[in-house]
Amino acid sequence: MWIVPEAEIAGLLGRQESFDAVEAVFAAMARGDAYNFPVIRESIGHADALYGFKSGFDRTGLSLGLKSGGYWPGNEARGLTNHQSTVFLFDADTGQAKAVVGGNLLTALRTAAASAVSIKHLARADARVLGMIGAGHQSAFQLRAAVEQRDFEKIVGWNLHPEMLSRLDDVANEVGLPFEAVSLDELGAQSDVIISITSSFAPSLRDAQVRPGTHLACMGTDTKGKQEVEASLLTRSRVFTDEIAQSITIGEAQHAVGQGLIDAEQITEIGAVINGTQAGRQTAKDITLFDGTGVGLQDLAVASAVVDLAIEQGIAIKVAL
Ligand code: NAD
Numbered sequence: 084m085w086i087v088p089e090a091e092i093a094g095l096l097g098r099q100e101s102f103d104a105v106e107a108v109f110a111a112m113a114r115g116d117a118y119n120f121p122v123i124r125e126s127i128g129h130a131d132a133l134y135g136f137k138s139g140f141d142r143t144g145l146s147l148g149l150k151s152g153g154y155w156p157g158n159e160a161r162g163l164t165n166h167q168s169t170v171f172l173f174d175a176d177t178g179q180a181k182a183v184v185g186g187n188l189l190t191a192l193r194t195a196a197a198s199a200v201s202i203k204h205l206a207r208a209d210a211r212v213l214g215m216i217g218a219g220h221q222s223a224f225q226l227r228a229a230v231e232q233r234d235f236e237k238i239v240g241w242n243l244h245p246e247m248l249s250r251l252d253d254v255a256n257e258v259g260l261p262f263e264a265v266s267l268d269e270l271g272a273q274s275d276v277i278i279s280i281t282s283s284f285a286p287s288l289r290d291a292q293v294r295p296g297t298h299l300a301c302m303g304t305d306t307k308g309k310q311e312v313e314a315s316l317l318t319r320s321r322v323f324t325d326e327i328a329q330s331i332t333i334g335e336a337q338h339a340v341g342q343g344l345i346d347a348e349q350i351t352e353i354g355a356v357i358n359g360t361q362a363g364r365q366t367a368k369d370i371t372l373f374d375g376t377g378v379g380l381q382d383l384a385v386a387s388a389v390v391d392l393a394i395e396q397g398i399a400i401k402v403a404l
Contacts, residue, residue, distance in 0.1 A: 084179070084180045084182055084183070084401075084402060084403075084404050085181065085182040085183075085390055085393065085394060085399040085400065085401055085402075086182070086183050086184075086399065086400040086402060087182060087183075087184045087185065087389055087390055087393045087398070087399050087400075088185055088400070089186075089187055089188065090185070091185075091393060091398050092184075092185055092189060092389060093188055094398075095389050095392045095393055095396070095398065096188075096189070096192060096385060096388060096389045096392065098195070098196070098199075098227065098228050098231065100385075100388050100392075101192040101193055101195070101196040101228075101385050101388075102196045102199055102200065102228070103388075104193075104196070104381075104384040104385050104387070104388045105193055105196035105197055105200055105381050105384060105385065106196075106200045106203075106357060107143075107144065107384065108141055108144065108146075108380045108381060108383075108384040109197075109200060109325060109353050109354035109357055110357040110358050111142075111143045111144065111354070111380075112325075112326065112352065112354045112378075112380060113352045113353075113354025113355040113357070113360070114143075114354070114358060116141065116142045116143045117139065117140065117141035117142060117143065117144070117146075117380050118139055118140065118380075119137065119138070119139040119326060119328075119329075119378045119379050119380055120138045120139055120140075120379070122135065122136075122137050122333075122379070123135045123136050124153070124306070130155055130156075130157055131155075131156050131157065132153055132154065132155045132156075133153045133154045134151075134152070135151070135152075135153055136149045136150065136151040136152075136379075137149065137150050137377075137378065137379030137382060138150070138379050138383075139378070139379045139380040140175070141380055141383060141384065142175075144383075144384060144387060145175040145176075145387075146172065146175075146380070146383035146384055146386070146387040147172065147173045147174075147175045147383070148170060148171050148172040148173050148181075148383050148386070149170070149171055149379060149383075150168050150169070150170045150171075150186050150190075150379055150382035150383070150386075151168065151169055151170075151171065152166070152167045152168030152169055152186060153166075153167065153168075154166055154167075155167060164187055164220075166187065166220075167187065168186035168187055168189075168190055168382075169183060169184070169185065169186050170182075170183070170185075170186045170189065170382050170383065170386035171183055171184075172184065172383065172386055172387060172390060179404075180404055181390070182386070182390045182399070184389060184390060186382060186386070189382060189386055189389065190382065191220070191221055191224040192385055193377075193381040193382060193384070193385045194221060194224065194225070194280075194302060194375070194377060194381075195221070195224035195225045195227065195228035195229075196228060196381070196385075197300075197302070197325060197373075197375045197377070197381060198225055198228065198229060198278055198300035198302050198375055199228040199229055199232050200353065200357070201298070201300045201323065201353060201371075201373035202229055202232040202233065202276055202298060203232050204353065204356050204357060204363050205298050205323060205353075205356070205363050205364050205371040205373060206232070206233060206275065206276045206298035206364075206371070207275060207296055207298065207364070207367055208233070209275075210233040210235065210275035210276050211234065211235060211236045211237065211275055212235065212237050212238075212239060212273045212274050212275050212276075213226075213229055213230065213233075213235045213237070213238050213239070213274065213275070213276050213277075213278070214238075214239050214240070214241075214270040214271070214273065214274030214276065214277040215239070215240040215241075215251050215277075215278055215280075216240075216241050216242070216267075216270065216277065216278070216279040216280070216281060216288060216311065217242060217278075217279055217280040217281040217303060218240060218242035218244070218247035218248050218249075218250045218251050219250075219280065219281070219282070221280045221302070221303075222250060222251060222254075222278075222280050223250055223251075223253075223254045225278050225280050225300075225302065226238065226251060226254045226255070226258070226278075227257075229276065229278060229300075230258050230260065233275075233276065235260060235276075236260070236261075237260060237261050237262075237263070237273075238251065238255045238261070238262045238263075239262075239263050239264075239265045239269065239270050239273050239274060240252075240262065240263075240264055240265070240270070241264070241265060241266065241267050241270050241287075242281075243281070243283070243287070245264065248264050252264075267287065267288055267289070267292055268292055270288075270292070271288065271289075271292030271293050271297075272292075272294060274297060275296065275297060275298070276297070276298045276299075276300070277297060277298070277300070278299075278300045278302060279299070279300070279301050279302060279303055279311040279312065280302045280303045281303040281311055282303060282309065283303065283309065283310060284308050284309055285310060286310050286312050286313045286314070287311055287312070288311065288312045288313065288316070289312075289313050289316075290312075290313045290315045290316040290319065293312075293316055293319075293370060295368040295369070295370060296367050296368055296369070296370070297370050297371075298364070298370075298371045298372075298373070299312065299316075299320070299370070299371070299372045299373065300373045300375055301334075301335040301372060301373065301374055301375065302375040302377075304333070304334055304335040304337075304374070304376070305333055305334070305377050306333050307333050307337065309333075310335065310338055311335060312372075314338040314339040314342055314344055315339075315344060316370075316372070317335075317336060317338075317339035317344060317345050317372060318339065318344050318345055319370055320369075320370040320371065321351070321364070321365070321369055321370070321371050321372070322336060322339075322345065322349060322350045322351070322372050322374060323350070323351050323353045323356065323363070323371065323372065323373045323374070324336065324350055324351075324352060324373065324374040324375070324376065325352070325353060325354075325374075325375055325376055325377070325378050325381070326352065326376060326378050327347055327350050327352060329376035329377075329378060330350055330374045331347050331350070333376055334374040334375075334376035335372075335374040335376075336350055336374050350374070353373060
């Protein structure tokens with residue numbers, strides 16, 4: 084089997100490869116060629132840690148395996164990242180272990196790729212202002228991937244902790260776009276595309292703050308109880324997701340569905356839009372909302388791509404199990 088260390092991922096997998104892998108696996112999910120197994124996530128009663136695994140199988144790409152890891156709040160004090168993950172791939176023909184891959188950077192790349200895929204397929208072609216809600220670790224990856232999808236001219240950002248906004252300013256500089264820190268009212272009034280990537284358990288963005296024609300990628304809500312936007316916004320939106328089962332249980336739609344504001348049947352898998360079997364945006368006035376919950380198949384897709392590249396470039400380490 085092969086090992087691809089975390090430190091090698093950055094040199095192997097770029098945004099385009101991540102985008103292609105995630106777009107392809109969303110399409111495979113909607114065709115019924117790939118499916119996620121039920122997610123396990125538990126508080127383990129040690130080190131305040133949340134641990135779990137996400138797994139699945141893509142019959143088209145032959146990616147079989149799981150991402151295992153979670154959140155260790157004490158890690159930062161040890162000089163480690165709080166979120167930790169590792170991907171394990173298995174040979175779909177034999178069940179033998181195929182690869183162990185560092186999953187931390189891959190998680191950021193595949194999450195950013197998901198919102199970028201949603202922008203490609205759902206945002207207005209003339210979108211010019213990108214609004215960012217959240218300025219944590221993931222936000223920089225989100226921003227870099229998003230600006231590649233439209234001819235954005237400006238980035239506006241809001242964060243509950245304003246001192247963190249320098250991260251967005253730095254990335255905006257890196258990609259050559261002006262950045263302005265704004266209130267949520269201003270953010271909604273100016274933005275054509277809004278990405279939210281926070282760990283909030285209460286809505287930041289209000290329904291009334293979002294104007295017609297906006298595309299939203301709600302990427303932070305991946306757990307029961309988390310919420311980034313007011314539930315009533317989903318009643319005005321055409322709602323899309325990576326996987327409906329996750330969207331209504333751990334995604335942003337859990338609140339609107341739980342309060343009876345929308346039905347699961349009103350939510351469309353983005354893969355169906357990619358495949359052309361369901362409509363995406365229909366008018367310039369539509370509000371489109373992508374509920375990006377994060378599925379195991381995304382991890383397997385980018386991990387498979389990185390293993391192929393690592394073997395090709397002689398970077399993967401071969402070990403006998
Ligand atoms: P981080 O800890 O680096 O940053 C957290 C962000 O949330 C910061 O901007 C912080 O200011 C903001 N925040 C914290 N409490 C808030 C509140 N009460 N209201 C509004 N904002 C608040 O985290 P990160 O690594 O950037 O991840 C952000 C979120 O994305 C997390 O919830 C994480 O679980 C989620 N995530 C989702 C996916 C997915 O596939 N959907 C993948 C990775 C991470």
